[in-house]
Amino acid sequence: MLTTDFxxxxxxxxxxxxPHEQRILDRLESVMDPEIPTLNILDLGIVTRIQADNTxxxxxxxxxxxxxxPALKIMENxxxxxxxxxxxHQVEVTTSFETAWNSNLISERGLQSLKKxxxxxxxxxxxxxxxxxxxDTPCPLCGSRNTTLQTPFGPTLCRSMHYCxxxxxxxxxxxxxx
Amino acid sequence: xxxxxxHVMGLIxxxxxxxxxxxxxxxxxxxxxxxxxxxxxxxxxxxxxQDKIGQSLALYELLHELGEQDPDTVAFTRNAEQFHCxxxxxxxxxxxxxxxxxxxxxxQAEALRFEMxxxxxxxxxxxxxxxxxxxxxxxVMHGKTWIEQLSKGNEESHDRMQQALNxxxxxxxxxxxxxxxEKEIAEVHIFAGEKALQARWMETVVPFLxxxxxxxxxxxxxxxxxxxxxxxxxxxxxxxxMCEVFRIDPSAEx
Numbered sequence: 327m328l329t330t331d332f333x334x335x336x337x338x339x340x341x342x343x344x345p346h347e348q349r350i351l352d353r354l355e356s357v358m359d360p361e362i363p364t365l366n367i368l369d370l371g372i373v374t375r376i377q378a379d380n381t382x383x384x385x386x387x388x389x390x391x392x393x394x395x396p397a398l399k400i401m402e403n404x405x406x407x408x409x410x411x412x413x414x415h416q417v418e419v420t421t422s423f424e425t426a427w428n429s430n431l432i433s434e435r436g437l438q439s440l441k442k443x444x445x446x447x448x449x450x451x452x453x454x455x456x457x458x459x460x461x462d463t464p465c466p467l468c469g470s471r472n473t474t475l476q477t478p479f480g481p482t483l484c485r486s487m488h489y490c491x492x493x494x495x496x497x498x499x500x501x502x503x504x
Numbered sequence: 505x506x507x508x509x510x511h512v513m514g515l516i517x518x519x520x521x522x523x524x525x526x527x528x529x530x531x532x533x534x535x536x537x538x539x540x541x542x543x544x545x546x547x548x549x550x551x552x553x554q555d556k557i558g559q560s561l562a563l564y565e566l567l568h569e570l571g572e573q574d575p576d577t578v579a580f581t582r583n584a585e586q587f588h589c590x591x592x593x594x595x596x597x598x599x600x601x602x603x604x605x606x607x608x609x610x611x612q613a614e615a616l617r618f619e620m621x622x623x624x625x626x627x628x629x630x631x632x633x634x635x636x637x638x639x640x641x642x643x644v645m646h647g648k649t650w651i652e653q654l655s656k657g658n659e660e661s662h663d664r665m666q667q668a669l670n671x672x673x674x675x676x677x678x679x680x681x682x683x684x685x686e687k688e689i690a691e692v693h694i695f696a697g698e699k700a701l702q703a704r705w706m707e708t709v710v711p712f713l714x715x716x717x718x719x720x721x722x723x724x725x726x727x728x729x730x731x732x733x734x735x736x737x738x739x740x741x742x743x744x745x746m747c748e749v750f751r752i753d754p755s756a757e758x
Binding site: 390392393394395396422423424426427428455457476477478479480481483487501503504 | 544547548550551552554555556557558559561562628631632634635636637638639641642645646
């Protein structure tokens with residue numbers, strides 16, 4: 327199984343995990359974002375800490391993409407269920423803002439997964455976003471940059487809505503976030 | 505400098521006013537759901553409502569860690585005089601012009617407040633502020649886009665923007681009503697204070713509004729009292745509606 331290539335700024339980047347923690351990491355690769363079925367929660371970058379030992383206890387820390395994201399509770403439950411199948415019965419899933427989620431925490435594979443679902447991936451940024459970047463988001467359907475931002479607010483908090491002037495399709499983008 | 509009891513009281517007072525602002529403006533924003541003048545605005549105000557209510561929850565959780573009651577109890581069981589929101593956020597949504605001017609002036613203040621709080625010595629607050637900043641950026645962009653479009657639209661849209669600004673301005677100044685512990689929270693670097701925030705806000709909003717051809721209302725007195733529990737008659741009906749379901753059975757599991 328491929329492992330997530332955590333970006334350098336991600337707290338799990340180059341983190342040495344014990345075999346129990348590695349087992350959890352491998353299992354979480356098949357826990358998908360409830361609204362983006364092609365994207366797992368590791369590639370999304372929201373799993374910020376994993377701790378386990380040779381008992382049935384484990385701790386997983388998540389960070390919300392948006393503070394008002396209603397899917398977070400669902401993802402917490404999904405992590406509980408997934409770890410149960412690995413024999414971890416006393417699992418503590420916590421939410422913390424210690425690592426403030428930003429769109430650079432999405433892995434390279436995660437960006438591809440977004441595209442597979444028809445969502446324009448967020449451009450990489452240097453910590454500061456000029457919101458003009460939204461106005462020429464490449465169309466995930468035809469690749470043209472001749473696109474127009476219709477509104478930065480979409481069907482979920484993390485998405486914006488665009489129109490492609492080349493292939494004349496409406497599309498959604500995953501918002502860049504600082 | 506050591507944190508004393510007065511510093512913690514100042515911190516709690518500040519967190520309450522911030523959280524209450526977020527919750528109440530969140531509820532008001534949600535009142536545009538289904539009523540927006542165009543579908544995109546329906547979605548925009550609904551999304552901003554969701555952000556604000558999520559942010560209020562994070563702030564009520566910080567209060568809970570400091571010994572206050574749990575977020576649901578705090579949000580749904582208090583009456584108007586126990587709320588510390590400014591009167592700006594509780595005003596009814598009015599027409600779209602009023603809501604959009606309020607949205608910009610409020611969110612620009614929030615953006616600057618959380619920018620300042622990123623360096624707060626109270627680390628849990630600094631952490632959430634880093635998170636909120638990126639979210640609120642989209643809210644500010646939303647407000648600015650509309651104000652610019654409408655102010656430079658036609659005579660009617662410009663007049664309506666000006667009238668909305670005249671109505672919102674004194675309420676907006678009330679955001680910066682000082683608390684009882686301004687000195688305490690500033691001296692330990694929790695927050696530089698309302699006066700400092702107001703100065704930065706003026707430096708930001710005045711040039712923008714002027715560039716849109718709008719005049720800043722002169723001789724306008726701030727509407728104060730919200731921070732001390734003195735509210736307009738509109739707040740209690742809002743709370744009655746917001747809390748109606750919770751109060752039917754406060755012990756229900758959701």
